[in-house]
Amino acid sequence: MSEPMESLYPFLYSGGTDLDAVLTMVRQSTAGKAAEIVALRQSVLERDGARMAACAQAMAAAFDRGARLFAFGNGGSSTDAQDVAALFLNPGPLGSGEPARPLPAFALTADVAVVTALSNDIGFEVVFSRQLAASGRAGDIAFGLSTSGNSRNLIAGFQEADRRGMITVGLAGYDGGQMAELGTIDHLFVVPSTSVHRIQEAQTTVYHALWELTQGALGRRGAVPPPRSS
Amino acid sequence: MDQTVLASVSEIFARRVEPARGLAEQAEKVARACHAMATRFHGGGRLIVFGNGEAATDAQHISVEFVHPVIVGKRALPSFSLTGDVATITGIGAAAGFDEVFAHQLRHLAAPGDMALGVSPFGRCVNVLRALETAKELGLLTLALVGGDGGEIARSPSVDHVLIAPSDDPRVVKEVHVTAYHILWELVHVFFEQPGVLDPQVVA
Numbered sequence: 001m002s003e004p005m006e007s008l009y010p011f012l013y014s015g016g017t018d019l020d021a022v023l024t025m026v027r028q029s030t031a032g033k034a035a036e037i038v039a040l041r042q043s044v045l046e047r048d049g050a051r052m053a054a055c056a057q058a059m060a061a062a063f064d065r066g067a068r069l070f071a072f073g074n075g076g077s078s079t080d081a082q083d084v085a086a087l088f089l090n091p092g093p094l095g096s097g098e099p100a101r102p103l104p105a106f107a108l109t110a111d112v113a114v115v116t117a118l119s120n121d122i123g124f125e126v127v128f129s130r131q132l133a134a135s136g137r138a139g140d141i142a143f144g145l146s147t148s149g150n151s152r153n154l155i156a157g158f159q160e161a162d163r164r165g166m167i168t169v170g171l172a173g174y175d176g177g178q179m180a181e182l183g184t185i186d187h188l189f190v191v192p193s194t195s196v197h198r199i200q201e202a203q204t205t206v207y208h209a210l211w212e213l214t215q216g217a218l219g220r221r222g223a224v225p226p227p228r229s230s
Numbered sequence: 231m232d233q234t235v236l237a238s239v240s241e242i243f244a245r246r247v248e249p250a251r252g253l254a255e256q257a258e259k260v261a262r263a264c265h266a267m268a269t270r271f272h273g274g275g276r277l278i279v280f281g282n283g284e285a286a287t288d289a290q291h292i293s294v295e296f297v298h299p300v301i302v303g304k305r306a307l308p309s310f311s312l313t314g315d316v317a318t319i320t321g322i323g324a325a326a327g328f329d330e331v332f333a334h335q336l337r338h339l340a341a342p343g344d345m346a347l348g349v350s351p352f353g354r355c356v357n358v359l360r361a362l363e364t365a366k367e368l369g370l371l372t373l374a375l376v377g378g379d380g381g382e383i384a385r386s387p388s389v390d391h392v393l394i395a396p397s398d399d400p401r402v403v404k405e406v407h408v409t410a411y412h413i414l415w416e417l418v419h420v421f422f423e424q425p426g427v428l429d430p431q432v433v434a
Contacts, residue, residue: 022420022421022424023258023261025420026257026260026261026264026417026420027257027258027260027261028257029413029416029417029420030253030254030256030257030260030261030413030417031254031257033409033412033413034250034251034253034254034409035251035254037250037409038246038247038250038251041243041246041247041250042243044243045239045240045243049236049239049240049243050236050239052239053232053235053236053238053239057235075294075298075300076291076294076295076300078290079287079288079290079291079294080287080291082286082287082290083284083287083288083404086283086284086286086287087284087401090283092400095245095399147300196300196301197300197409197412197416200408200412201405201408201409201412204404204405204408205243205246205405208242208401208402208404208405209239209242209243211401212238212242212401213235213238213239213242216235216238217235
């Protein structure tokens with residue numbers, strides 16, 4: 001055990017705990033997880049790199065036609081859905097320093113009144129589908145995130161989006177679960193892992209990449225239109 | 231598919247590799263932060279998390295991670311974010327200014343034994359820094375996830391533990407933060423599983 005750590009946590013030795021072993025485990029764990037996510041992202045790139053570029057082209061074309069994006073997910077994935085909406089709607093500059101184009105995007109988890117009303121009156125499985133039924137139009141984008149691929153409210157949301165002729169983008173983990181079984185999601189990206197944490201980390205990369213590629217595709221499609229007047 | 235587009239996909243992914251590995255180089259800092267957090271939780275402390283924009287979603291992700299672990303059998307630990315209540319945020323923002331939205335909540339919601347964790351992509355968010363300074367004055371353990379050169383937050387004497395994601399791309403910084411807080415959560419539990427590490431008499 002190194003002297004600085006011992007002086008930092010002297011009481012750890014009073015209980016007979018082998019702090020050296022714990023800290024070694026902690027360091028190895030951190031390095032191991034960093035290596036895991038690097039490898040997982042590489043496999044996502046190899047599996048889905050071309051499909052991500054195609055998805056971004058489809059989203060860029062949709063936005064040029066006036067599409068809005070609706071993002072949804074549960075738990076940690078709800079925070080990703082809100083991250084997706086925030087990134088599309090209010091992006092900082094691109095890596096090049098060029099301004100990114102703000103795009104209309106909503107998170108279906110952000111309005112607590114709507115979420116609790118639907119859950120209380122009907123059931124939690126309709127919280128996304130009912131919002132899409134109310135607000136989604138043909139040509140809009142439904143963007144759902146799940147680690148298992150099995151969330152019932154996501155499945156219902158994708159089914160409603162499909163009925164309405166929306167472009168559907170799904171992020172899942174494991175083997176894609178029911179999101180894969182649906183067979184109707186236009187652009188489904190399955191992160192091949194069984195770790196919820198690593199799946200979420202790779203999914204964050206996938207939606208960041210989709211956003212950046214969408215911005216690139218919009219750039220190639222023509223000049224940024226002026227902001228709409230209010 | 232246009233080859234230049236495919237090349238840009240590869241470049242986007244390649245940009246993530248070194249920053250992700252960079253986290254491993256901070257393993258010692260991660261270990262110290264986790265031990266300090268575990269000690270606070272053991273003493274009844276709560277983890278209070280905050281950030282702006284995309285980092286607000288990280289704040290909420292972190293609190294749900296601790297309150298409702300994805301791994302079955304891990305105990306729930308008390309945590310909440312300061313970004314979830316739109317009435318509070320807009321109310322404080324309108325009355326006292328946006329720089330106060332987190333500090334005000336901490337002054338009235340936090341106890342000295344709690345922890346304050348601020349997320350700021352480049353360490354320059356004024357309201358996050360102000361909240362960390364307030365937390366330190368109140369006696370909380372203070373932690374920050376930042377990126378780039380770490381900004382004012384990384385250099386602040388009010389911050390006990392800082393992890394810096396080594397990238398200038400805010401999206402890459404966020405991804406390193408997601409891995410970092412997943413590891414923080416997991417390793418806090420590792421410390422719980424070590425008998426004697428968190429002696430309550432010493433903690434008190």
